[in-house]
Amino acid sequence: MVEVPAGEFIMGTAGEEIPRWESMRCFGSHCGYTDYVRDEWPQMTVYLDEFEIDQVEVIYARYERCVEAGVCSPSREPAPSPDHPVLVKWADADAYCRWVGKRLPTEAEWEKAARGIDGRIYPWGDEWDALWLQVTFDMAYGFKTVSVGSHPEGASPYGALDMAGNAPEWVSDLYQVYPSGRFTETSLWLGGPYVRRGAYPLSMGTADVPALHYRAADRFPGGENDLSGFRCARGPEPPVLEDVMGVSTSWGSADSPVLFCHELHEFYEFIFFSSC
Template sequence: MNPEVQEPHPMGGCSGLGPRAWGRILIVLLLACGLFACASSGSPNPSPGMVHVPAGPFTMGSSEEDIQWAAKTFFSESLEYYRDETPAYTVQMAAFEIDQHEVTNAEYRKYLEATNRPAPKYLDNEKFNAPNQPVAGVTWQEANDYCAWTGKRLPTEAEWEKAARGVDGRFYPWGNDPDPTRANARGMKDGHRYPAPVGTFPKGASPYGALDMAGNVWEWTADWYRPYPGNLVKNDLYGNTFRVMRGGSWFSNMDLARSTVRGKLTPDQRQNYIGFRCAR
């Protein structure tokens, strides 16, 4: 009888293993690769009350075409107001988490009770002090201190914008339509004259599930108001005088509620249209 001829095994010296053994090895390798991929990309399971924003690039800011759209849509007479949003550029981001909603009066009251800090200006005003309304009238430092107390921090401008608009360059958290029923902005189409309870507009959620990132209250970010890379438009307000706010408010129109708009105020300001959320 002719001896059985065996083909060389693709794994070389391990050719003595049978098909079942190779099947088990393959399964183990696939599982190991899957676990490694999960560990490499960071956990997609966010902390309670937060949403996960994965690592990767996104387009920050507005192109010339974008600001032309805004000027035409909202009947602006000049493009100068929009120039600080330009140019659009790519930002590489690490993964992070951001609060799903703005910090509420109820949450802020717990902080005041624990720290004996003074209450913000509007916490005794019935138009602004409902437990589930966003806390308003906090300075930048007070917002920063609260986030630190919770083990978090204020989001950077880039983090805030990516959490609001995702990676496809949309104008609003939900898309490109300035729909006044998806956010609490100026006017009564949204049903609220003052800040709405957080989470009132689920159809206005961002691609990652963050809520109220358009309207309700402007939100402090960690950054000073400075020009974007490649922005050559002279602006005497750039520097270390103003902190950036994002998102528009109940007092803003839908133009100011666009995800790329850069509000700015001195960090000591206390206004009934300013609040915040935290990140980490």
Template sequence: MTPGSPPGLRERAAAALTAARARTAALTDPVTDRDLTAQHSPLMSPLVWDLAHIGNQEELWLLGRVAGRESLHPEINPLYDAFQHPRSERPRLPLLGPAEARRYAAEVRGRVFDLLERTPLEGSALLDDGFAFGMIAQHEQQHDETMLITHQLRQGEPVLTAPEPDPPYEAPLVAEVLVPGGPFTMGTSAEPWSLDNERPAHARDTEPFWIDTVPVSNAAYQAFMADGGYGEPRWWAPAGWAQIREHGIEAPLFWRREGGQWLRRRFGVTEPVPGDEPVLHVSWYEADAYARWAGRRLPTEAEWEKAARHDPATGRSRRYPWGDADPDPVHANLGQRHLRPARVGSYPAGASPLGVRQLIGDVWEWTASDFLPYPGFRAFPYREYSEVFFGPEHKVLRGGSFAVDQVACRGTFRNWDLPVRRQIFSGFRTARNV
């Protein structure tokens, strides 16, 4: 163990980096060079851009800022600056080819492992608790999720495989759970690899509310569709109504009607829409419209986190709904272990103290809240990670999805996106006032 490093921390960082790189390879190795360099949607980068960007961020932060080394290839740094080049423009840049991108990412990783071997993981904000290494592992896993979205948008034969989720626990579940009112601790000041928008821990107060025990299912969402939900403006926020009318939207993304049934395309496979899975690939506007139609609403971000973390028996907030232990396969559907959400009602071992299921994994859950800083927020280690996105333009999603690795998912983790976004692995659950 490196002097000055807490026991096991270096090994944890190495394991997180290794797992992320293995997943990156699993997403980029099965496709042709043509598929790697193509842009499969103007919403997404070519896969080869993500591959080299992963290596470039790792180099800039770990070899550059932590180790103080000069850039290996300074001429490419501007190409992989996400703020300089919108996704739609990236195919026209002089990007590294697939073989070059792989060699570059591998060279950086080799040097990073050398650095990790001899660097004390304390003494500065970037190094304390191995934060910089954890941040880079999370960054790579987040881009792996982005690349999985690109795979879903990609046309052509399937190239990814994974086992099916286990059948759900069959005991009957109540439809909703009462979450008591009162204060709870939101956010974290203690999670070592938490990102700036999760910090600091602070007191929040909620009124009592009811929340769905499980995410909204495809069957429940189809009832909204069958009742003319996409044709009734009273359910829709004005901007959402304009969006669906302009683009002719009448179902979740990747669904189509054929032969009297709804089909969906999932990673190159066309299949009937399974009624007992959480609905997937819906925008915030669609989630909000369904909730209004059902006589309910989307939970606020604070309500979602209270339902997920607050233990009424002890008054404390847990790391995860099931407790403080890291996730394992009995708790949640994470890490691309499966290529679909598990059926609603799955993972009883992952339930919250109040009995709410599937709050972590399966589908990102839209909330009613805008993405805003917590009281006492401090941008770290750079303001472009969170601060530039704060405001009413972005809505908060919580809980992760089957595409999220556990290193980038916890009870305090916050995601955000534009309310029109549907290509992401997004679903929702609803709430109501007492």
């Protein structure tokens, strides 16, 4: 695991940057779905306590031990190699992390581990370099993953590897629009699509581009039966809410609780979420 010190970091995407990233979804006069890019806005300052996160994604070989113990379900995706990132449903990722005495990282923890405190676009800096990660192309032909840690040159400021590329990764949070202003990290448990980070399988022949989808701030929803990779974290346990209809308890700093219940954007006909 790698250590991420306590403190503030810049999370999300600045408003003036949104048109730049949205334009990458355009091919001629046609633009792909772009609303989710706006869900990275507003850019915020987030305080987190110190935590640890796995340096690499959980691999098939380690996950198989959880299956043998009867805690995790087998992956539906055959293992290309024992040292490739395992692809599982969110519930199994959560079960594995708890089985090894850890937990899934929150969305904010994941992003801080990926980009550090300077607001960089990619784990290694602001300039795109396809040689520093494994780009996953074409969902029709399945995930094209590689052995974890194959691109050490793409390490994050804290030494985490494959934070861009290889398998997309589950985090603990549900997909929701960001609040405005400064806040402390919270988790909202309402049931619905979870957030995936770090990679998005691109479709060949579309306007999707890796420079857009492999940014540290990029986020995408995933249904409970979708398959993604994951890594585990260790640190203060996020709050479990008894009242899931409005206020969540802040954790990390001595800031006051925050209202974290927002109407979600509609995205894709098969993904919807009933909030407040």
